[in-house]
Each structure stands twice: as structure tokens, then as C-alpha cells.
Amino acid sequence: MDAIPYGAQWIDEDDIRAVQDVLRGELITQGPVAERFERRICELTGAKYCVSLANATAALHLAVMALDIEKGCEGITSTNTFVASCHTFVHSGLKPVLADIDPRTFNVFPEDLAKRVNARTRVLIPVHFAGQPCDMKAIRSAVGKDIRIIEDAAHAIGSRYSDGTPVGNCKYSDMTVFSFHPVKTITSGEGGAITTNDPALYERLRSIRINGMVKDPLKDTPGPWYYEIRHLGFNYRLTDIHCALGLSQLGKLDRFVERRRRIVARYNKEFASIPCMTTPYEAPDVFSAFHLYVSLIDFKKLGKTRKQVMEELVAEKIGTQVHYIPVHVQPYYMTNYGYKRGDLPKAEAYYERCLSIPLYPKMTDEQVDHVVKHVKRVLLE
Numbered sequence: 001m002d003a004i005p006y007g008a009q010w011i012d013e014d015d016i017r018a019v020q021d022v023l024r025g026e027l028i029t030q031g032p033v034a035e036r037f038e039r040r041i042c043e044l045t046g047a048k049y050c051v052s053l054a055n056a057t058a059a060l061h062l063a064v065m066a067l068d069i070e071k072g073c074e075g076i077t078s079t080n081t082f083v084a085s086c087h088t089f090v091h092s093g094l095k096p097v098l099a100d101i102d103p104r105t106f107n108v109f110p111e112d113l114a115k116r117v118n119a120r121t122r123v124l125i126p127v128h129f130a131g132q133p134c135d136m137k138a139i140r141s142a143v144g145k146d147i148r149i150i151e152d153a154a155h156a157i158g159s160r161y162s163d164g165t166p167v168g169n170c171k172y173s174d175m176t177v178f179s180f181h182p183v184k185t186i187t188s189g190e191g192g193a194i195t196t197n198d199p200a201l202y203e204r205l206r207s208i209r210i211n212g213m214v215k216d217p218l219k220d221t222p223g224p225w226y227y228e229i230r231h232l233g234f235n236y237r238l239t240d241i242h243c244a245l246g247l248s249q250l251g252k253l254d255r256f257v258e259r260r261r262r263i264v265a266r267y268n269k270e271f272a273s274i275p276c277m278t279t280p281y282e283a284p285d286v287f288s289a290f291h292l293y294v295s296l297i298d299f300k301k302l303g304k305t306r307k308q309v310m311e312e313l314v315a316e317k318i319g320t321q322v323h324y325i326p327v328h329v330q331p332y333y334m335t336n337y338g339y340k341r342g343d344l345p346k347a348e349a350y351y352e353r354c355l356s357i358p359l360y361p362k363m364t365d366e367q368v369d370h371v372v373k374h375v376k377r378v379l380l381e
């Protein structure tokens with residue numbers, strides 16, 4: 001049996017053909033395919049506007065930058081996230097404030113966020129961890145209407161909020177960020193996007209994406225070459241080569257999500273009999289696209305370390321991963337922002353136990369059987 005990683009892409013011949021078509025054409029950087037990719041994301045999420053970007057790290061950077069927040073103010077995000085959700089505050093000169101998690105959903109929760117809001121708080125980045133949407137309505141009312149909200153939905157394309165509407169519609173936020181890295185639900189190789197309903201933010205994001213260039217159709221200009229720089233920017237474009245792959249993959253989103261959910265249901269049933277393991281919780285009414293299958297394992301009760309468990313599974317060609325080391329215990333954040341162990345106890349207790357078991361749509365039933373058999377053996381013997 002081939003090695004089974006914790007996550008992987010699923011590329012078919014039609015995806016490859018879509019990329020080849022772009023390579024055979026004239027425009028290979030951002031062009032008409034990017035526009036079609038963006039329109040399709042709008043149709044899927046229900047948002048008015050979409051801006052495709054080089055990756056979600058760039059998208060988070062741009063999203064905070066576009067809000068033009070005064071330096072020295074504060075931004076809040078979950079400590080249980082990939083560091084990019086937090087680095088973005090630092091890049092914009094904001095103080096990063098990290099929040100603790102709900103031990104069942106592993107997401108930030110309204111009561112904890114409300115405690116961290118103060119007169120300097122300007123922006124919040126809730127992360128829809130592992131694909132499970134945060135309770136956005138409750139979060140919006142807990143933090144108040146003056147705080148800008150950017151949803152980090154890097155894990156959550158295809159997920160739905162408890163009201164049944166798609167993640168990314170920005171009903172309770174200013175912007176939503178997606179990632180199309182290969183382990184995510186669909187991929188464009190590398191890639192990211194921001195959705196928004198705000199036309200001014202949309203224009204600003206588009207211009208920051210191309211070094212701050214603005215071509216104003218309403219302005220009397222010296223000629224067609226003319227553009228103005230009204231603010232700084234970067235080159236964060238996503239190429240048509242990437243967008244062709246992303247667009248082709250978007251056509252498979254429902255099928256990929258369904259396959260992920262089917263594997264999750266099978267794991268939940270099989271692992272229910274393992275006393276030291278807690279299977280993932282899905283909050284009532286939400287629909288998670290399940291980017292990850294994060295189990296909690298009581299390693300003390302089991303009498304093995306996490307490293308031992310991971311090694312025993314690797315011996316069976318099964319890859320596992322840890323999502324995430326809490327951001328507040330990373331040396332950079334401890335040294336520069338005074339965080340210490342013990343500050344966010346729920347996330348720290350979670351980190352001691354979490355283990356992501358392989359989950360990706362291309363997994364065959366035989367591979368799922370293999371994972372089930374060996375996870376049970378390693379955790380029950």
C-alpha cells in the first residue's frame with residue numbers, strides 16, 4: 001500500500017487539461033480565467049465580490065492592510081490557528097491579541113472574545129478551524145458593531161453556517177479569506193481569495209494586489225498608459241495557470257466534501273469504541289466541510305506518548321499531524337508580546353491531546369480500512 005499522508009490533493013486529467021489550455025493561450029498571468037474563478041467563488045458563497053490572490057497568507061495580509069487601521073491598535077484571533085492568521089496583525093503594526101478556544105469546537109467563542117475587546121481593538125479574525133464555522137452571529141454581537149471582522153476560512157470552503165448559508169457570504173463580516181493550498185478542500189497549487197460585499201474594500205483590495213495601481217475610468221487622463229499610486233501595495237496576483245486548476249477543482253467541491261464527510265462518519269463510528277479517544281464534534285445545524293479529522297487522545301490514559309503513537313502509525317505508512325501548536329507559546333510571540341504558558345489554558349490542554357488522522361477525498365475505502373485497523377490497534381493495545 002502507498003503511504004497515506006494526513007491530507008492530499010486530488011488532481012484528475014480534466015484538471016491537467018484546464019491548466020494546459022491556459023499554457024497554450026496567450027495570457028498566463030492574471031487574466032480572464034482569474035475573473036471566471038472569482039465569479040464562481042461569488043456564486044458559491046453568495047458574496048458580491050471576490051479577489052483571487054497568491055495564497056491565504058497574502059490574502060490575510062491584504063485584508064488587514066485594506067482596513068487601514070492606525071498602528072498600535074489591536075487585533076484578536078484564535079491561538080489555535082496557523083500562524084499566518086496572527087502574523088498579519090504584526091505586519092500591519094497592530095498588537096496581536098490571542099483568544100482561547102471552546103474545548104468542543106476548538107474555535108474561538110463569544111464570551112472569551114468579549115473579555116478581550118478594549119478601546120484599542122479594531123479587528124477580529126475568527127478562524128473556522130478544521131472546517132467548522134464559528135458562531136458568527138453570536139461573535140458579531142459579542143464584540144460589537146465597530147470591530148471589523150475578517151473570517152479566516154482557509155479550512156472552510158464548502159462549509160455552511162448554522163443558518164444553512166455558505167461560509168464566505170460575509171453576512172456577519174467585512175471579508176472572508178480562503179486558501180487553496182494542496183491539503184485544503186480544493187486546490188489551485190498555491191492560492192487564496194477574499195470575498196466581500198463592500199465595493200470600496202473590493203476596489204482597494206484589487207489595487208493593493210497590483211502594487212497600489214489605480215486606473216480611474218472616470219478621470220480625464222493623459223492616455224491609456226496612465227495609472228496612479230494612491231497607496232502602497234504588492235504583487236499578490238494569482239496566475240491564470242493556478243486559477244484554471246482552481247476553477248476545475250471548484251466543479252468538484254460538493255463531491256469532495258461529501259467524500260470527506262463520509263470518511264468522517266466511518267471514523268466516528270469505528271473510533272467510538274476507543275476509550276482514550278474523543279472524536280470530532282460538529283455543532284448543531286452547522287455543516288462542516290471537514291478539512292481535518294482532529295481527534296483528542298488521552299495519551300496519559302493510553303500509556304504512550306504522541307510521538308510514539310505517530311511513529312507506530314508511520315510504521316504502517318499512516319501519516320498524522322498536529323494542528324496546531326498554540327500561537328501564544330511560539331517563541332516569537334512570547335518574546336515580543338509577553339505571552340507565557342498557562343495564559344490560554346483551554347487551547348493548551350487541547351494541544352496536549354490533538355492528533356489529525358488522514359482525511360482527503362482521494363482516500364480509497366481500502367486506505368480508510370487500513371487507517372481504521374491500525375489506529376484501533378495502536379490505541380487499544
Ligand SMILES: Cc1ncc(COP(=O)(O)O)c(C=O)c1O
Nearest residue numbers: 055056057082084154179180181
Ligand atoms: C487557518 C489558516 N489560515 C491561513 C493559512 C495560510 O494559507 P496559505 O498556505 O494559503 O498561505 C493556513 C494554511 O494552512 C491556515 O491553515
